[in-house]
Amino acid sequence: MEATQRTHARQFVEKVGLLYEQVGLQRMAGRILGWLLICDPPAQSAADLAAALDASKGSISGITRQLFQPVHRQRLETMRNIYGFFERELPALLERWHADKQGAADAVSSN
Numbered sequence: 001m002e003a004t005q006r007t008h009a010r011q012f013v014e015k016v017g018l019l020y021e022q023v024g025l026q027r028m029a030g031r032i033l034g035w036l037l038i039c040d041p042p043a044q045s046a047a048d049l050a051a052a053l054d055a056s057k058g059s060i061s062g063i064t065r066q067l068f069q070p071v072h073r074q075r076l077e078t079m080r081n082i083y084g085f086f087e088r089e090l091p092a093l094l095e096r097w098h099a100d101k102q103g104a105a106d107a108v109s110s111n
Contacts, residue, residue, distance in 0.1 A: 012034055013034040013038075014031065016031065017031035037080055046064065
């Protein structure tokens with residue numbers, strides 16, 4: 001991963017962690033989930049998570065035990081699928097939005 005990608009990844013992970021914290025959940029849980037949404041390969045060991053998140057193995061271990069109960073695994077898979085969908089579809093959606101915006105501006109200027 002290049003430096004710019006690492007910076008964006010860290011920012012994303014921190015934002016997810018802060019979001020979790022704002023709704024009363026553990027910040028580290030959000031950071032772990034944020035990382036798992038964007039990491040490559042998608043399967044990460046506790047050591048991989050600790051290194052990527054600059055966290056202790058104990059912190060990673062305790063939270064991953066909670067997160068990876070069956071219900072959480074299913075939610076994580078759903079979140080990853082949704083994130084992937086938006087990543088694939090966003091460029092086309094933005095193009096349509098720009099075209100629509102341009103069409104509206106053209107209509108106003110022709111009146």
